[in-house]
Amino acid sequence: MPVLVSPSQVLDAFLRPSVLLEFALLAAVLGLAALAVRLLNGWRGDKAVAEGSIWFGDHLIDGVLFPLLALALAYLCKRVLVASGSPVAVFAVVVPVLLSLALIRLSVRVLSAAFPASSVMRLVERSISWLAWGAVVLWLTGVLPVLLDGLDDIRWKIGSHPVSLRTLLEGTLSAGFLLMLALWVSAALESRLLRGATGEQLSLRKAAANVLRAGLLFIGLLISLSAVGIDLTALSVLGGALGVGIGFGLQKLAANYVSGFVILAERSVRIGDIVRVAEHEGRITDITTRYTVIRAQTGREAIVPNEMLITGIVENLTLADPKLLVTTQVGVGYDTDVEALRPKIDAVVRAVERVLPDPAPSTLLSGFGASGLDLTVCFWIGDPANGQGNVRSAVNLALLALLRREGVDIPYPQQVVHQAPEPVAPPRA
Numbered sequence: 073m074p075v076l077v078s079p080s081q082v083l084d085a086f087l088r089p090s091v092l093l094e095f096a097l098l099a100a101v102l103g104l105a106a107l108a109v110r111l112l113n114g115w116r117g118d119k120a121v122a123e124g125s126i127w128f129g130d131h132l133i134d135g136v137l138f139p140l141l142a143l144a145l146a147y148l149c150k151r152v153l154v155a156s157g158s159p160v161a162v163f164a165v166v167v168p169v170l171l172s173l174a175l176i177r178l179s180v181r182v183l184s185a186a187f188p189a190s191s192v193m194r195l196v197e198r199s200i201s202w203l204a205w206g207a208v209v210l211w212l213t214g215v216l217p218v219l220l221d222g223l224d225d226i227r228w229k230i231g232s233h234p235v236s237l238r239t240l241l242e243g244t245l246s247a248g249f250l251l252m253l254a255l256w257v258s259a260a261l262e263s264r265l266l267r268g269a270t271g272e273q274l275s276l277r278k279a280a281a282n283v284l285r286a287g288l289l290f291i292g293l294l295i296s297l298s299a300v301g302i303d304l305t306a307l308s309v310l311g312g313a314l315g316v317g318i319g320f321g322l323q324k325l326a327a328n329y330v331s332g333f334v335i336l337a338e339r340s341v342r343i344g345d346i347v348r349v350a351e352h353e354g355r356i357t358d359i360t361t362r363y364t365v366i367r368a369q370t371g372r373e374a375i376v377p378n379e380m381l382i383t384g385i386v387e388n389l390t391l392a393d394p395k396l397l398v399t400t401q402v403g404v405g406y407d408t409d410v411e412a413l414r415p416k417i418d419a420v421v422r423a424v425e426r427v428l429p430d431p432a433p434s435t436l437l438s439g440f441g442a443s444g445l446d447l448t449v450c451f452w453i454g455d456p457a458n459g460q461g462n463v464r465s466a467v468n469l470a471l472l473a474l475l476r477r478e479g480v481d482i483p484y485p486q487q488v489v490h491q492a493p494e495p496v497a498p499p500r501a
Contacts, residue, residue: 254292331378405481444483
């Protein structure tokens, strides 16, 4: 990596009057880049900013597009100035700074889109920023080429391939850049696949997105290993060792990953379904390649390994039909005219919000209790995701008002106590 302009030349150029022209060109470059980003975002619509896209960011200039456009325009101005014989001072500093800024924006945006809930990504983003700005400082001071030449002299062999520390460093940076691009492409494609999808489509597209990301990362990993200088033929030995490890220590993890793809492909459970797995009941909010998230009505989320959904019994309340039967019980006195009361109960329950008219509510005489007659009221709802306890409470309140209005006796628990007779004392002699 040759040094195009030495630090002394840059300092001398900053003292010349032509530096004012460079500052004016720099202001024009930044203004044109910002205007182009704003126009492109207006052509795409305001959704780009609302979604915090990788290209446009949250405020247009904090995405990847702005530093890339500014870098291209600044490099063009630098080449024009060099071709005209003018000394270059400002753009000798601006070009590497914009390049570093573009790399930082790219890494931060891609990692945030690929791992939105990871706390480790903040540390990774800061590390990348420090490395990028440090490389800019070393480049501007002329230390970086000397340092790279020194790293090139440190060599050793991996098998039959000679490797230098400089080659390893540049290969690692290239590998990280390729993996970043793979994450970027997979995140963009996943966002397009999942946009506007619901129900079965959401599950299928989620499976396709998981397969796509795994495939892109695998290809990026192979290219990255090749860039570092690792012979890919050695991966056959690594693959055999990995297979043995999976067969013994990682069989549960592998089973969960395989089960995740099977669930997404079979669509036996889908995102949005109401399921009951062991003691966990709730709505499925996410299906990953390793686990499934079940959110209960209380707001608590259970992370269930995918293997349990394959090998265990899963009760899917909304697999074929979102309609769900809900029941409640009420007791009335033995002297109540049940045949005349049942149609009134059905009519009152049918008028409750969220209760479906078809199938119609029904009232059954379910038993003869110790205190009165036990009636079971059955009704159907079409939105179980909105909860069952609230609609059952509304039905109970409507039943209570009906029974009070009709003067129907709601019996209290009763118990009959039998008192044993006192023993008769035997007559005295």
